Amino acid sequence: MVRSPIRPKRRKRPDRPTRHRRLRIDYPRRGKRTWRRWVPSWRQVLSGVVLGLGSLAGLFAVVYASVDIPDENAEARRQGTVYYWADGSQLVSVGAVNRQNVTLADIPRSVEDAVIAAENETFYSDPGVSATGIARAAMSMVSGGETQGGSTITQQYVKNTYLSQEQSATRKFKEFFISLKLNNKKEKKEILQGYLNTSWFGRGAYGIQAAAHAYYGIPAKDLDPSQAALLASLLKGAEQYDPAGGKGNHRRAVDRWAWILDRQVEIGTMTKAERATYRKFPEPNPAAKPTSLGGQTGYLVDIANKYIKKRTGLTDKDLFRGGYQVHTTFDKARVGQLERAVRSVRERDLDPKKRREDKYVEVGAASVRPDGAVVAVYGGADAITHFANNADTAGVPVGSAFKPFVLAAALQHGDGITLDSGYDNGGRLIKDGPYAATPPLSGAGPGTVMVTPPTPLREALVMSSNATFSLLGRDIGLKKVKELAVSAGLHEESLARLDKSFPLGTSTPSAVRMADAYTAFSNDGMRAEPYSVTGMTRDGETVEGFGKPEPQRAMDASVANDVNKTLGMLAWTRLGQDGKFGGPETAAGLSAGATSEDDRMKSAWFIGHTKGLTTAVTMFRNKPGTPQLLGMQGVGGPDSGRGNVFPLRIWNAYALGEKARN
Template identity: 75%
Template sequence: MGDNRIGKRNISSHKSAPRRCGTVNEELTPRMARRPIRLRVPRVDYPRKGRSGWRRWVPSWRQTGGGALAGCAALAGAFVVVYVSVEIPDENAEARRQGTVYYWADNSQMVSVGAVNRQNVTLADIPDSVEHAVVAAENETFYEDSGVSLKGIGRAALSIVKGGETQGGSTITQQYVKNTYLSQEQSAKRKVREFFISLKLSNQRSKEEILQGYLNTSWFGRGANGIQAAAHAYYGIPAKDLNPSQAALLAALLKGAEEYDPAGGGGNHARAVERWKWILDRQVETGAMTRAERDTYQEFPEPRRTAKPTSLGGQTGYLVDIANKYVKKRSGLTDKDLARGGYKVHTTFDKAKVRALEHAVRKVRDRDLDPKKRAEDRHVEVGAASVRADGAVVAVYGGADAVTRFVNNADTAGVPVGSAFKPFVLAAGLQYDDAVTLESGFDPSGRLVKVAVGGVPVGTPGVRADRGARPTTLYDALQKQGNATYTQLAKHVGLDKVKELAVRAGLHESSLARLDKSFPLGTSTPSAVRMANAYTAFSNRGLRAEPYAVTGVTRDGEEVEGFEKPVPQRAMDTEVANNVNSALSAVAWNALTRDRQLEALSSPDLRAISAGTTGEGDRMRSAWFVGHAQDTTTAVTMFRTKPDTPQLLGMQGVGGPDSGRGNVFPQRIWTEYVTGREDPSGAKHPVDEG
């Protein structure tokens, strides 16, 4: 029984516990409800207690370290997220590229440069010398790196922050990714995608696969995508037959074919030779070539002069060349970008005028030159350009065929302009010295005087009024190619002033000759496009606009910026331009009358006609005629040159003894062009193709 009592007591005690607990809870709950519940959150001691002044705002080392660790963790997390989310695109999209289409001014299609000139080859068909040259030139650490260059990314980011274009310095892997998977836009977004795709590609593919892809997709210029097409374009051989010297030159082109193709102008050949040497030397430094082997390659491996697709034959290749130069200048696109295709380029070229200009050149050459009988008629070249007052280039003649002659005679400097430069000297005199007029001349002592009607210099009493005492006026000297008078005028007004006005009129400063006594006689070498454009200032009351060849570019329906129409600028005072143009009108009539070309022109052709020309007094190795009629100014130049020879040949005897050193031919071409006669043969011109 005792045990039972004890048990009951325990049970009783056990049962009563909940009630007591319940009572306690009932008493505590209302009190707790009256108090707010406070959570203890670690407090960041910032600004820091116990510090004064600027020290309150300096984080402790714990805070700094903690922040850095948190930042690194966030960056690492973001890196992983982006790495996982970025997918390697379909490289087959590269094979579906569209052509770049060029349109005439009337929006009809001129030509489509669309078929991608590329033949993929394996590394087994590519010599080791090509691989060594490319790696040494573009990415020495290619076989060891992770596929990306942090230094290059940093440099690109810094350039973007500063507002510039993204920079180079990418690895071969990054360049391959850009060639194959991405657009060519210069942006931070594209650069980030390039970085992560390159990283993934490097982890998933072998270096050999990446190098092979890079060599098959890289742009080498001359329409060549990939090493196989490049070997054919530059040397006429397959890639497997390239020797180390040729491989070094092709590797040099990867830096920019428009600057390193030896056949291009503007110092290309010198740049190509220098980089070719550097790449060979670099292979010695990297151990890819011995010094003894390097020493066997001392002669530069000159490539073939040209290798253009046949669709760019005739004048079409020259037109596309001028359009591409303008596009690159205004938009930042490169030859490589345009070759990738998909662009629509609307030009200012007038199909009928291009055809008429080509026909005029061919007709005069066929009629007046006979290279089989006269040695002097051999190696004759012609360049011509026609420009409107608003700067639009409406027609050019770059040479007989863009396939056989790559140099564009219409848009290449190098031919001295002779007496056609004198109007700029006259304009400078009229612009900068109020005492200079068309009736001004220089007396025997070299003093500027004004010649009155009748021939007596004003202000020189006692001087005989006969012809022998009469100074030649600036007006007359322009008609008679008076070198002495214009040499004196340039000295009087200042050679620097003449240069200044010529540049304001539109001539490139780089094409102007040294400022010496021969400068006013036309030793400068502007292109036909620039001469035609500069002369528009005379016929357009002193206003001129920069020459332009493209009115708009689109890709995938979106406009490429940078093709607003140039705004006309004042090159000289209106009165100055009108006076010079008046003198040039007399030059045109005299020149055309002497050559009996005036009768070929109809009354509408003769409205507002003016011209500058070279004459028999010129001793330059060139002939020029720059004429204005029908609201268009056209410059025509003729010269002689042998292939691969930079020096011009003499013009004496071209076309026979009565040609005036060939000076009659540019004006004959101009007359034929202005009359706009159709080709009586009805032959199809190369410009009609495509």
């Protein structure tokens, strides 16, 4: 029998403490080579997604539970924004006072349909928030871009009623969660009613009731579907869609009004047959009286608000919500004096019942100090009935009043050009000035050339010679002229294209900008950006951004002084021609620029400087609903020089006083 080999006994290992196996994530992945080691497996990816979603869900639940709905209308109850004259007295208080809450029973169904079609067509079915809209707006703000909408009606109502108006990612975050809670707490009808009562419609109107009165002079219950569509379009931004607002507003308003009506057809809240009945744009009623912003007050507030928005980023909606104290540069006495000057000239010299050419005449004017302070404006007869601000709206050709900038560019950049330089009859620039005419030789034949002395540039400006300034612009370079005009303060976007008519004044700057630019001529070539607000507070806290603009050099002092002396000659000539000037004692340091009878523009201008104040006055004809200006021929009768005498008379009555006018 064969025995099995005897195996040696294994030694028993000594007992060792039990070790717990560590949980190890297999990453980088064992057993994989090259780049595959660094690619997670599908199990790892799935686990990561589940873990991430679980964490987000937990965080969402915690935040949702911790966010409370603030007291309703705490922000909406804030006091109005108060504007003050330069002397500290109150100009006007506007804001939350112009709100009249109404129930949905007093709001036509057509208003609801138009607003939902315009702002949030899924309003009745959505959870009250738009995650994509929030993300898009937050990303835009984080990246430094413009603030964006994209919010639901519920979110907009939350912003209007419960939150501050700051544009920040934090505010958007709160808005999202409060909107979710509010959507679960309130009925959709209740939210819509609150939204319609707290939304901003422009013209000082908060809520649909105030808006109906502001635009159509009727209560909200009387709005028809066409009017409702226009008011709904204003929710996108009243500053851009008020038909009587700035340049391009009317076109934008018509386009969006039509789109909202068409959109209602698409989503089934209006039939095609009903849509076909609304083809005529529902122009707002000019007789509507929305707020206390009548007369010149509305124009003053408009100019102040534009400056505030430029310096702080606040919107009209923020300002009308209230709580601000705005201190302006406006001089109460001068504003009243300017308004009376315009009214007196219109009543004395224009008769629209007698002459059809006197119809649709508009006037704009602005007074600016050398430091840029806007002291007074005349924006139109009444800010309630005529919303476009004639003092601060580009679109009116400036004509020969632009020629001083051409002359200044020539003196600044033209080598050897002086006020005594001029052009001969062959269009050649003679820099050394006039020279004696050379008489024809005795017995000279018919081909003999008669040489005439050139007209000095100083006289060409006084006579407003189009031929001289066309040649001067050509020789100096239109780009140089444009650069000097911009340096003097004219907005580049208001300047016309650089063609042969550019030196003759085809550009369309505002009266405020023209007055400010002319201060450079009387201030040794220095000028400052026009400003209208000196300070601003909210709840006692100072709002930053209202430091006084620093003076900047627009041209050499010698150039400015030469042009200013020439403008003084022009002023004496024009005032003497009009026969309304009171004498030399009233015009110390007077200088002025103006359009002339040679201009073929559809406007008349006069810009004058005296007593440390530069005032620009413009007159033009603008029929409502007509994009092009009407002609000035025949305005005020055959002896008005295409209306050119009237801006001069207005300036005379305002700047030199009653003694000079009589």
